[in-house]
Amino acid sequence: MEDLGSDSGVQSQPDKGKGTADDEDGATQDYGDTYDFDDDDEFFGMDDSGFEPVVSSRDQRKPWEVEYHVHDAHGLHDKQEAMINRLVPVLSVSKDITTILLRNSQWKEESLVERYLSDPDKTIRDAGMFPNAPAPELKTGNEDFTCEICYCDGPEEVYLGLGCGHAFCTDCYVTYLTGKVLEGMSWRIRCPGAKCKALVGEQAARLLLANEPKILERYEDNLTRSFVNDLDSFTWCPAPNCEYGIECHVPKSAWATIVPTVHCRCGKAFCFGCNMDDHMPAPCFLVEKWLQKCKDDSETSNWLKANTKECTKCKATIEKNGGCNHMTCRKCAHEFCWVCMGPWTEHQQAYYQCNRYNEDSSKNARDSISKSRALLERYLHYYSRFSNHERSAKLARRLLTTTETNMEQMQRNSSMSWIEVQFLSAAVDMLSACRATLKWSYVLAYYMESDNQKLIFENNQSDLEMATETLNELVENPVHERTIEEAKRLIIDKTQYVKTRWETLLRDTAQGLQENRWKFQD
Amino acid sequence: MSTVTRRLLKELQDIQRELSEEIVSLEPIDEDDILQWRAVLRGPKDTAYENGLFELYIDIPEQYPIHPPTLTFVTPVCHPNVHFESGEICLDILKTQWSPAWTLKSTCLAIHVLLANPEPSSPLNCDAANLLRCGDSIGYNSLVALYTQMYSM
Ligand SMILES: [Zn+2]
Ligand SMILES: [Zn+2]
Ligand SMILES: [Zn+2]
Ligand SMILES: [Zn+2]
Ligand SMILES: [Zn+2]
Ligand SMILES: [Zn+2]
Numbered sequence: 001m002e003d004l005g006s007d008s009g010v011q012s013q014p015d016k017g018k019g020t021a022d023d024e025d026g027a028t029q030d031y032g033d034t035y036d037f038d039d040d041d042e043f044f045g046m047d048d049s050g051f052e053p054v055v056s057s058r059d060q061r062k063p064w065e066v067e068y069h070v071h072d073a074h075g076l077h078d079k080q081e082a083m084i085n086r087l088v089p090v091l092s093v094s095k096d097i098t099t100i101l102l103r104n105s106q107w108k109e110e111s112l113v114e115r116y117l118s119d120p121d122k123t124i125r126d127a128g129m130f131p132n133a134p135a136p137e138l139k140t141g142n143e144d145f146t147c148e149i150c151y152c153d154g155p156e157e158v159y160l161g162l163g164c165g166h167a168f169c170t171d172c173y174v175t176y177l178t179g180k181v182l183e184g185m186s187w188r189i190r191c192p193g194a195k196c197k198a199l200v201g202e203q204a205a206r207l208l209l210a211n212e213p214k215i216l217e218r219y220e221d222n223l224t225r226s227f228v229n230d231l232d233s234f235t236w237c238p239a240p241n242c243e244y245g246i247e248c249h250v251p252k253s254a255w256a257t258i259v260p261t262v263h264c265r266c267g268k269a270f271c272f273g274c275n276m277d278d279h280m281p282a283p284c285f286l287v288e289k290w291l292q293k294c295k296d297d298s299e300t301s302n303w304l305k306a307n308t309k310e311c312t313k314c315k316a317t318i319e320k321n322g323g324c325n326h327m328t329c330r331k332c333a334h335e336f337c338w339v340c341m342g343p344w345t346e347h348q349q350a351y352y353q354c355n356r357y358n359e360d361s362s363k364n365a366r367d368s369i370s371k372s373r374a375l376l377e378r379y380l381h382y383y384s385r386f387s388n389h390e391r392s393a394k395l396a397r398r399l400l401t402t403t404e405t406n407m408e409q410m411q412r413n414s415s416m417s418w419i420e421v422q423f424l425s426a427a428v429d430m431l432s433a434c435r436a437t438l439k440w441s442y443v444l445a446y447y448m449e450s451d452n453q454k455l456i457f458e459n460n461q462s463d464l465e466m467a468t469e470t471l472n473e474l475v476e477n478p479v480h481e482r483t484i485e486e487a488k489r490l491i492i493d494k495t496q497y498v499k500t501r502w503e504t505l506l507r508d509t510a511q512g513l514q515e516n517r518w519k520f521q522d
Numbered sequence: 523m524s525t526v527t528r529r530l531l532k533e534l535q536d537i538q539r540e541l542s543e544e545i546v547s548l549e550p551i552d553e554d555d556i557l558q559w560r561a562v563l564r565g566p567k568d569t570a571y572e573n574g575l576f577e578l579y580i581d582i583p584e585q586y587p588i589h590p591p592t593l594t595f596v597t598p599v600c601h602p603n604v605h606f607e608s609g610e611i612c613l614d615i616l617k618t619q620w621s622p623a624w625t626l627k628s629t630c631l632a633i634h635v636l637l638a639n640p641e642p643s644s645p646l647n648c649d650a651a652n653l654l655r656c657g658d659s660i661g662y663n664s665l666v667a668l669y670t671q672m673y674s675m
C-alpha cells in the first residue's frame with residue numbers, strides 16, 4: 001500500500017536507516033509503563049482509512065529512538081481527510097459540519113463525541129454551524145434578493161446564503177473571502193453579516209472560490225496549516241523554508257524522561273518537544289533550564305567563548321582552529337588539552353579525567369574561597385566543555401572540505417588509484433553527531449547529583465569523548481606517516497568504534513532516564 | 523460605476539429617506555468626492571454629553587465595504603475610548619470586528635452607543651478612563667460635562 005507521503009521514523013543518525021541490527025543487548029524499551037503509544041489507536045491506528053498503522057516497528061527501534069512520521073503537504077491533507085471521514089458516520093451529520101466540529105475542538109475527537117452526544121444541536125450551533133441547514137448552493141432568480149454589501153438586487157443576481165439567513169452576491173462574497181484568505185484565515189472565516197457568528201463552511205468556500213484557483217489553493221494551505229498548529233501530535237519542521245510536518249505521539253508528560261528527537265526528510269534533526277536542534281541525551285526541561293542559566297550568566301560565557309588561550313608552559317597565545325582538543329604550542333611544542341589545559345600525555349591513558357569535575361576539590365575549596373565562587377567554577381567546568389563541543393562541531397564541517405582536498409592531492413602526487421572519500425564524510429557525520437551528544441551530555445551531568453550512578457554515566461561520557469577526539473585528530477591529519485589505504489582503514493575502524501561508544505551512551509541515558517536512575521538538582 | 527460608489531449612493535439614498543434622531547446629519551463633504559463624509563451626532567440623552575453636538579470626519583477606503591471606514595471626532599470629546607487631540611476612536615467594529623454588512627449609518631449609531639457606554643479597559647484617554655476605573659463617576663461626569671460645554675455647544 002502506498003505510504004501517502006509519509007516516512008517511518010525508525011532511523012538513527014548518522015547511520016541513515018540502514019537497519020543494522022547491532023543492538024548489542026537487544027534491549028528494546030517497554031514504553032508501556034510510562035505511556036501508551038496505542039492511546040490514539042482509534043484515531044491513527046485503525047485501518048479503514050487506507051493508512052498503514054503507525055505503531056508498527058517498536059522492535060526495530062533503538063532505546064533512544066521514538067516513533068514519528070514525516071508528512072508532506074499531500075500527506076497532511078490526506079491525514080485530515082482520514083480523520084474527518086472516520087468521524088462522519090459516528091456523528092451522522094454532513095461532512096461539512098463534522099469538519100468544522102473537529103477543527104473547532106482542536107481535533108480532540110473523544111471529548112467532541114462526548115459533547116456531541118449529550119447535545120448535538122447545541123454543539124453544532126456553538127461551533128457556528130446550523131443543524132439541518134441545507135447544503136450551501138449558489139442561487140439565482142429571486143425577486144426579493146438584495147445583497148447587503150453592494151446593494152445589487154433582482155432575480156438575475158447569483159448569491160449564496162448560510163444557515164443564519166444572511167445572503168450576499170457571489171462577487172461580494174469572493175472579494176470578502178479573498179481578503180480573509182490572504183490574511184491567513186481559513187475555517188474561522190465568518191459570515192459577512194454584522195455581528196454574525198456563523199462560519200462560512202469549507203463546502204461554501206470551495207463553491208465560491210471555484211473560479212479563483214490561486215486563492216482556493218491558499219485557502220487549502222491555510223486549512224492544513226491550522227491542522228498542524230492545532231494538533232499536539234503534529235509540528236512543523238523548524239528548518240527555514242521546509243514544508244514538512246512531523247507527527248509524533250510521545251505525549252508531553254513523557255518529555256521529562258524521553259527526548260523526542262525526530263529527523264525531517266530535509267535533513268534537520270530536532271526535538272519534537274521544544275523544536276530545538278537535537279539535544280539528546282538531555283531532556284527538554286534541563287535544556288530549557290540550562291539555556292536560561294547561560295543567558296543569565298552571559299558575561300562569564302562570553303569570556304569563555306573567547307577563542308584564544310595561553311600555552312600553559314610558555315604563555316604564548318594560541319588560537320584554536322580545528323575541532324581537535326590536542327593542542328601543540330607552536331613556540332615551545334608543549335602538548336596539552338584545550339579543555340582542561342592539562343598535559344596531553346595524561347589524556348591518552350585510561351586514567352582520563354578531563355570530563356570529570358572534581359567534586360572533592362570543590363568541597364575543600366569551600367574553606368578557602370566562598371561557596372558561590374565554587375558554584376561558579378562548577379558551572380564553568382561544564383559550560384566550557386559544553387561550548388567547546390559546540391564549537392568543535394562547527395569546525396568539523398569546515399574540516400571535511402580541507403581534508404578531502406588534501407587526500408585528493410596526495411592521490412595525484414603519489415599516482416595511486418582513486419579512493420573514494422565517502423568514508424571521510426561518514427566520519428565527519430559521526431563526529432558531528434558525537435559532538436552534539438557530548439555537548440548536551442555535559443548539561444545532563446551538570447544537573448546530576450553526584451553518586452555512583454553519575455560515575456557510570458561519566459565513564460561512558462569519557463569513553464565517547466576520548467574516542468571522538470582520536471577520530472577528530474585522525475580526520476584532521478589522516479595521511480600523517482601513513483599510506484592512504486592505511487589511513488582509510490584506520491578511519492573506518494575508528495568511526496565504527498566511535499559509533500559503538502555513541503550508541504552505548506545514548507542507550508544508557510535513555511534507559512537511565514526511564515528508570516529515574518539519576519537525581520537532578522537545581 | 524465601481525462597487526464602492528454604487529454602495530455609497532445607495533446608502534445616501536437610504537439616509538435621505540430616513541435618518542434616526544441620534545444623527546443630526548450624515549453626508550459627503552463635497553459632491554465630487556463620495557469617499558469623504560461628515561457626520562454630526564447628538565449627545566446621548568441622560569449623559570454628560572446631552573445637548574452637545576459632535577462632528578465626525580469619515581474617510582472611506584476604495585475597498586469599502588470589505589475594509590472599514592476610518593471615523594475620527596472633529597469636535598474635541600472627553601471619553602475614555604477617544605483620543606482627545608487626534609479624535610481617534612477605539613471601537614472593535616472599526617477594526618477586527620468590522621463586517622461589510624455594517625453601513626455608515628449603523629457605524630455612526632454604534633459610536634453614539636459608545637459615547638453613553640465607555641469601555642475603560644481599552645483607553646485612549648487615560649485621565650477619563652482612570653476616573654471611571656476608580657469608580658469616580660461624579661468626577662467623570664463633571665469633567666465630561668465641562669468639555670461638552672466648552673467645545674460642543
Ligand atoms: Zn454584493
Ligand atoms: Zn450570517
Ligand atoms: Zn524539514
Ligand atoms: Zn526538547
Ligand atoms: Zn608554549
Ligand atoms: Zn583535558
